[in-house]
Amino acid sequence: MNKLEKIINLAEKRGFIYKSSEIYGGLKGFYDFGHLGVLLKNNIKKLWLKDILSMGNIFLIESTIIGPRVLYEASGHLENFYDRLVECKNCHNRFREDHLLEGEYGEIEIKDNKALCPLCKGELTEARNFNLMFKTYIGPVEELASEGYLRPETAQGIFVNFKNVINSMRAKLPFGIAQIGKAFRNEITPKNFIFRIREFEQMEIEFFVNPEEDEKWFKFWLEKRLNWYIKTLGISKENIIPYELPKEELAHYSKKTVDIKYKFPFGEGEIEGIANRTDYDLKRHMEYSKEDLFYFDQEKKEKIIPYVIEPSAGVERIFFALLCEAYDEDEVPNEKGELEKRTVLRFKSYFAPIQVAVFPLLSNRKELVEKSKKIYETLSKDFSVVYDSSGSIGRRYRRQDEIGTPFCITVDFQTLEDETVTIRDRDTTQQIRININEIESYLKEKLKICNS
Ligand code: ATP
Numbered sequence: 001m002n003k004l005e006k007i008i009n010l011a012e013k014r015g016f017i018y019k020s021s022e023i024y025g026g027l028k029g030f031y032d033f034g035h036l037g038v039l040l041k042n043n044i045k046k047l048w049l050k051d052i053l054s055m056g057n058i059f060l061i062e063s064t065i066i067g068p069r070v071l072y073e074a075s076g077h078l079e080n081f082y083d084r085l086v087e088c089k090n091c092h093n094r095f096r097e098d099h100l101l102e103g104e105y106g107e108i109e110i111k112d113n114k115a116l117c118p119l120c121k122g123e124l125t126e127a128r129n130f131n132l133m134f135k136t137y138i139g140p141v142e143e144l145a146s147e148g149y150l151r152p153e154t155a156q157g158i159f160v161n162f163k164n165v166i167n168s169m170r171a172k173l174p175f176g177i178a179q180i181g182k183a184f185r186n187e188i189t190p191k192n193f194i195f196r197i198r199e200f201e202q203m204e205i206e207f208f209v210n211p212e213e214d215e216k217w218f219k220f221w222l223e224k225r226l227n228w229y230i231k232t233l234g235i236s237k238e239n240i241i242p243y244e245l246p247k248e249e250l251a252h253y254s255k256k257t258v259d260i261k262y263k264f265p266f267g268e269g270e271i272e273g274i275a276n277r278t279d280y281d282l283k284r285h286m287e288y289s290k291e292d293l294f295y296f297d298q299e300k301k302e303k304i305i306p307y308v309i310e311p312s313a314g315v316e317r318i319f320f321a322l323l324c325e326a327y328d329e330d331e332v333p334n335e336k337g338e339l340e341k342r343t344v345l346r347f348k349s350y351f352a353p354i355q356v357a358v359f360p361l362l363s364n365r366k367e368l369v370e371k372s373k374k375i376y377e378t379l380s381k382d383f384s385v386v387y388d389s390s391g392s393i394g395r396r397y398r399r400q401d402e403i404g405t406p407f408c409i410t411v412d413f414q415t416l417e418d419e420t421v422t423i424r425d426r427d428t429t430q431q432i433r434i435n436i437n438e439i440e441s442y443l444k445e446k447l448k449i450c451n452s
Contacts (some may be wrong), residue, residue, distance in 0.1 A: 001322075002265070002383045003265045003327065004264075004265040004324075006017070006266070006327070006343075006375065007323050007324060007327050008138040008193050009219065009347075010055070010065075010323075010327070010343065010402065011037070011323060012113055013035060013274060014403050015034035015035050015037070015062065015400060016033070016034055016036045016037040016117070016129040016323070016353075017031050017032070017033055017034060017037050018033075018034055018419065019031060020032050021033070023436040024093060026292075026389060027189030028190055029187055029196070029197050029198035029199075030181055030198055030199055031193075031194050031197060032038075032317075036354070036403055037115065037319070037353075038354040039314055039353035039354070039384060040319060040322070040347075040351070040352075040353045041201070041319060042101070043182055043350075043351035043352075043353065044233075044319060044351065045315065046314055046321070047087070047178075047228075047232055047351060047449070048203050048228070048313070049178075049257075050272065050449075051224075051228055051232060052176070052178055052205060055176075057171070057172075057175040057176065058175070058176065058177070058178050058207075059165050059169050059171060059175065059176070059177050059178070060095060060177075060178055060179070061157065061161055061165065061178070061179050062179065062180070062181060063154070063156075063157025063158065063160070064157065064162060064409035065150055065151055065177065065181065065182055065184075065306075066138065066148045066149070066151070067148065067151055067156060067157070068138070068147070068148055068345075069145075069148065069149065071145040071149075071156055071160065072133065072149050072156070073169070073288060074284045074285050074287070074288035074289070075156050075159075075253075075281065075285075075306060076215070076252050076253060076260070076280075076284065076338065077131075077133060077149075077152055078131065078133070078249075079100065079252075081132055081133060081152055081253035082099075082129040082130050082131045082132060082240075082259060083096050083098070083129075083130055083132060083187075083188055083253075084096065084097035084098065084127040084128070084129060084130070084311050085097065085128055085130040085171060085188050086100065086115070086124045086125055086127045086128075086426060087124070087125045088117035088119065088120060088122045088123070088124055088125075089122055089123045089124070089125060090117060090120050090121075090122025090123065091117060091119055091122055093117065093119055093120075094188050094189065095118075095124075095188070095189060095427050096188050096189060097127040099189065100115070100118070105118035105119075105187075106118060107311040109121065117211055117374070122127060123289065123438065130184075132152060132185040132186050132187065133149045133150065133152050133185070133186065134149065134150040134184050134185075134186055135148070135149055135186075135373045136148050136149070136150065142300065146241060150184035150196065151182075151183055151184065151275045151281050152182055152183055152184060152185050153178040153183050153202060153204065153312065154180075154181045154182075154202045154203050154204045154447065155179075155206055155281070155310060156202070156275075156281070157179060157181075158178075158179055158206045159178045159206065159281045159285055160289075161177065161280060162177070162208075162285075162287060163206065163291065163292075163422070165177050165292055166295065168248075171208075173190045173208055173210055173295060173296075174205070174207060174208060174209040174210070174213070174299070175208055175307055175350070176206060176207040176208065177205070177208075178203070178204065178205040178206075178385065179202075179203075179204055180201065180202070180203045180204075180315070181201065181202065182199060182200070182201055182202075183197060183199075183200060183202045184199050184200075185200075186198055187254055192264070192266050192269070193244065193320065194316040194317070194319065194320050195253065195266075195269055195316075195317060195320055197316060200314055200315070200316045201315035201316060202312060202313065202314055202315070203312075203315060204310065204311070204312045204313070205221075205310065205311050205312075205313075206277075206308050206310055207221065207308065207309045207310070207311075208295070208308055209307050209308070209309060210304070210306065210307070211278075211279065211304065211306065211307045211337060212299070213303075213307075214276055214278070214307040214309065215256075217309045217427070218256065218274065218276050218309050221274055221309050222242065222258055222274050223439060224311075225260060225272060225274060225311050226240060226242060226260065229260065229262075229271075231317070231327075232449065233322065233351070234325075235262070235321065235322075235325050237339045238263070238327070239263040239321075239325065240260060240261070240262060240263055241260070241262075241268060241418070242258050242259070242260055242261075242265065243258065243259045243260075243261050243270075244257070244258045244259075244267075244270075244301060245257045245258070245259065251379070252280075252410060253275070253277045253278070253280040253281060254275045254277060254278075255276045255277075255278050255304055256275070256276045256307055257273055257275040257276070258273070258274045259272070259273050259274075260272040260274070260313075262317070262324075264320070264321065264324055265324060268318065270317070271314060271317040271318055271321055272311060272312060272313035272314070272317075272318075273310075273311075273312050273314060274309070274310065274311050274312075275309070275310045275312065275409040276307065276308075276309055276310075277307075277308040277309075277310050278307050278308070279306065279307055279308070281308065282305050282306070282308070283305060284367055286305075287404070292304070297382060305420075314336070322347065322351075323345070325344075325345045326345040326404055327345060327346070328343075328344050328346055329341065329342070329343050329344070330342060330344065330374075332405040332429045333429070334394050335392065335394045340394075341344070342398055342400050342401050342402075343401065344402065344426065344427075345402065345403060346404065346426070346427060347404035347405030347406070349406035349407070349446055349447050350404050350432060350447045350449050351406065352384075352404045352405060352406050353384065353402070353403065354384050354385070354386050354400070354404075354405045354406070355383045355384045355385065355405065355406060355407065355447060356379055356383050356384070356385045356405065356406075356407045356409060356443060357386050357387075357388055357396070357400045357405050357407070357410075357444070358371040358372050358375050358376040358379065358385060358386070358387050358388075358389055358409045358411070359372065359396050359408060359410045359411065360389050360410075360411050361393065361411060361412040361413070363389035367416055368413075368415070368416070369389065371389065371411045371415055371416070372389070372409075372411040373386045375409060375411065375436060375439065378440075379439065379440070379443070382440065382443075382452075383443060383447070384402075384445075385406075386401075395408060395422065397429075400426070401426055404426070405426060406425070406426045406427075406446070406447075407423055407425065407426070407443065408423070408424045408426075409421050409422070409423050409424075409439065410422045410424070415431075415436075417437050419435055419437075420434060420435050420436070421431045421433070421439065422440065423432065423439070
């Protein structure tokens with residue numbers, strides 16, 4: 001198994017991720033998240049929120065997933081949000097034209113001026129536009145007027161609430177509106193595990209600024225977001241790559257975009273895009289809704305349409321990057337002192353899905369079990385904790401290493417004499433003994449968010 005296969009295997013085996021509708025053969029491009037996956041996703045979202053809300057001028061919103069047709073006419077998605085698709089006339093596999101041209105399937109053979117399918121060498125069709133939005137109907141009648149769309153980005157729910165937020169929150173430029181929520185894209189070729197999927201979660205900020213200050217704020221957000229990946233999430237600098245898009249690759253609304261890419265085992269892939277969306281969206285919504293979406297600049301005493309800087313990140317892609325970043329294999333001594341291979345996820349302790357595991361040395365000794373359960377219950381109030389009493393201590397350590405638990409506490413016979421326990425560190429595998437009443441402060445210190 002290569003590294004990527006090992007990571008996917010671990011994620012599925014240990015309850016981070018399951019294939020969606022697996023008992024019916026799975027649904028391509030859709031994944032469910034298990035207990036550990038949900039905990040890790042929540043931690044990513046919490047760290048993102050913590051970072052942006054501390055600015056004091058970011059307001060949250062949760063808008064609906066389904067929007068009316070007119071919303072996506074206005075946003076330009078009905079007209080412009082497509083990929084160029086080619087199909088094999090023989091095997092009927094479909095490909096994104098840009099992926100073929102970028103060489104993702106190797107060199108494309110040409111015969112009689114016709115491109116051939118990389119899989120079966122059948123003839124490929126001409127490319128056509130394929131809109132990536134999922135369509136539905138709102139209410140019982142299926143007609144144009146009742147057409148609705150599952151949002152392809154959370155951003156539009158922010159733009160349509162621009163006036164509401166200004167009026168209710170007394171927002172002054174520069175300010176942001178942020179949203180975490182599901183987005184849907186009917187990707188032609190979902191692939192690379194959870195990298196390209198059809199239902200995913202975005203964390204987006206639309207940061208409204210004075211048009212004269214767009215470049216300054218673009219720089220600010222690019223730096224802030226790079227910093228978040230490197231310092232808060234602890235991703236190594238070499239694996240984070242900013243990439244400015246050439247003009248021909250820009251989305252229909254963008255004046256400038258820098259993608260933040262991560263070096264995945266399968267190649268570099270975007271985890272976040274920072275875009276200067278200018279006044280495109282507000283102008284278009286003003287035109288289609290006929291509502292006044294101007295902002296009144298008190299200082300200049302004039303009406304303006306702000307520009308928007310948009311940092312847009314995908315939770316699953318960050319999740320995947322964190323799994324790749326954390327995955328490691330090394331050798332550690334077992335109970336007999338012999339070196340043993342182990343798999344370990346070296347998550348930063350403050351976002352590990354499980355932060356502490358509590359073990360009684362033996363599961364059949366009532367005093368040890370009771371004491372451990374008591375410690376487990378106390379710690380559960382402040383930390384993400386599991387209790388495990390099955391198998392040898394060595395096996396229990398391995399299980400926790402594999403899911404990235406940074407600390408394991410063991411209650412042994414000495415505990416019954418002097419109220420001390422051992423705390424074992426995942427990365428060094430070193431153990432120290434501390435008093436039960438010191439556990440909480442020890443963990444709090446160790447689990448502090450590291451921002452420097
Ligand atoms: P790509 O070029 O990889 O299709 P994109 O440029 O269309 O991505 P954006 O529109 O910038 O992506 O979306 C913002 C973020 O949403 C991306 O950086 C990514 O993290 C996430 N995202 C977009 N499409 C998907 C997808 N199909 N699966 C998972 N995450 C996605």
